[in-house]
Amino acid sequence: MDKTARPGWGIMGAGGIVQRWINGARQAGIDIRAIASRTAEHAKKTAVELGIPEAVSYEELVSRDDIDICYIAVPHPFHMDLAVMAMEHGKHVLVEKPAAVNAVQWQKMVETAKENNVFLMEAVWTRFFPAVAKLRELFTEGSLGPVKTINCTFSGFLPASAKDNRNLRPDLAGGGLLDMGVYCLHLCDMIYGCAPEEITGFGCINTDENRFGVDEQAVYIARYDGQRLAMLASGVRTAMRDTAFLYAENTAVRLPRFWKPTELFIQRIKGWGEISEECISFEVPSDTAVTEAFGTRPDEGFQYEIRHVEECVLKGLRESPEVGWAVTDRVLKQCDELRNQWGLKYPFE
Numbered sequence: 092m093d094k095t096a097r098p099g100w101g102i103m104g105a106g107g108i109v110q111r112w113i114n115g116a117r118q119a120g121i122d123i124r125a126i127a128s129r130t131a132e133h134a135k136k137t138a139v140e141l142g143i144p145e146a147v148s149y150e151e152l153v154s155r156d157d158i159d160i161c162y163i164a165v166p167h168p169f170h171m172d173l174a175v176m177a178m179e180h181g182k183h184v185l186v187e188k189p190a191a192v193n194a195v196q197w198q199k200m201v202e203t204a205k206e207n208n209v210f211l212m213e214a215v216w217t218r219f220f221p222a223v224a225k226l227r228e229l230f231t232e233g234s235l236g237p238v239k240t241i242n243c244t245f246s247g248f249l250p251a252s253a254k255d256n257r258n259l260r261p262d263l264a265g266g267g268l269l270d271m272g273v274y275c276l277h278l279c280d281m282i283y284g285c286a287p288e289e290i291t292g293f294g295c296i297n298t299d300e301n302r303f304g305v306d307e308q309a310v311y312i313a314r315y316d317g318q319r320l321a322m323l324a325s326g327v328r329t330a331m332r333d334t335a336f337l338y339a340e341n342t343a344v345r346l347p348r349f350w351k352p353t354e355l356f357i358q359r360i361k362g363w364g365e366i367s368e369e370c371i372s373f374e375v376p377s378d379t380a381v382t383e384a385f386g387t388r389p390d391e392g393f394q395y396e397i398r399h400v401e402e403c404v405l406k407g408l409r410e411s412p413e414v415g416w417a418v419t420d421r422v423l424k425q426c427d428e429l430r431n432q433w434g435l436k437y438p439f440e
């Protein structure tokens with residue numbers, strides 16, 4: 092790749108997340124050259140809808156010389172094969188979360204990245220929000236004190252009628268842990284910076300007669316360094332709110348929509364019943380010309396992650412300094428451990 096030129100991007104997958112990610116991609120001003128999916132018609136329809144110049148097959152996409160970075164946005168069980176194929180063709184890869192279904196798959200992806208000397212990162216977009224940078228600053232500067240406990244929940248609330256949704260299908264690695272729970276685990280990893288020494292929990296694989304065979308809801312707790320704790324929960328059929336709380340000795344931070352945070356509520360406890368709350372908010376900047384040209388989708392903040400990936404690739408990095416390979420490995424190993432405790436194995440494993 093010419094190091095002075097902007098990289099060319101290709102998208103693998105044409106589903107729900109691509110419809111949302113594209114707005115951030117436009118805001119970041121990246122050069123998307125083609126989109127691929129299994130069926131030519133679907134790829135073509137999505138290309139037209141999203142203003143992407145070409146629709147191709149997965150094989151054609153990775154064979155093209157003008158594509159430098161592949162963004163992989165298909166259901167979890169297909170991340171590894173598409174990522175390996177792309178990397179073996181010398182492409183850099185941004186792969187949606189969870190990067191793989193288990194840590195063994197991720198290991199193979201990392202080995203392929205090393206062998207082919209390409210960039211590989213899990214798309215943990217939360218880590219790149221300005222609100223998260225502020226959060227870290229508040230805690231590392233010491234004004235809030237070290238975090239001692241994290242409490243965070245995140246769940247979808249699918250009705251039984253949504254039986255074809257990938258989150259209710261074991262063959263598509265459905266369930267709350269891999270789809271939503273990874274955000275909770277990544278938040279803890281980001282704050283504590285290490286794997287827990289112990290993690291344990293309860294997973295309800297079926298909550299009613301529909302017997303979908305995935306973790307419909309789960310709660311889990313973890314201990315880090317003997318003294319820092321986490322209380323987490325995830326699901327796909329329970330209306331748990333996506334709010335995180337970070338507790339220090341006499342301060343707490345509440346993060347609504349913690350996986351794409353734009354507001355930090357800092358609570359200071361002065362005495363029993365005496366709590367002050369201050370809000371720091373961040374607007375996701377929006378280029379109105381882009382929004383007008385490409386539709387009215389809400390601006391969610393994918394541009395921060397996308398810009399980071401381009402910067403890493405242009406610098407010749409293989410790993411992101413923010414979401415390194417070890418980070419993803421730690422999170423997937425915790426998922427493996429929890430699923431093992433719950434007896435949840437996917438049919439293809």
Ligand SMILES: NC(=O)c1ccc[n+]([C@@H]2O[C@H](COP(=O)([O-])OP(=O)(O)OC[C@H]3O[C@@H](n4cnc5c(N)ncnc54)[C@H](OP(=O)(O)O)[C@@H]3O)[C@@H](O)[C@H]2O)c1
Pocket residue numbers: 104105106107108109128129130133134164165166167169187188189214216257270
């Ligand atoms: N960062 C976020 O906030 C966020 C949000 C949602 C999802 N995600 C992640 O993004 C990924 C995709 O989720 P989604 O909601 O977009 O899924 P989706 O709507 O079900 O779409 C997935 C796309 O993948 C393609 N596909 C399906 N099966 C495939 C297979 N066997 N091989 C290759 N391609 C296949 C499908 O296109 P064709 O049928 O045309 O092939 C479909 O367009 C998941 O891993 C999810 O965790 C991330």
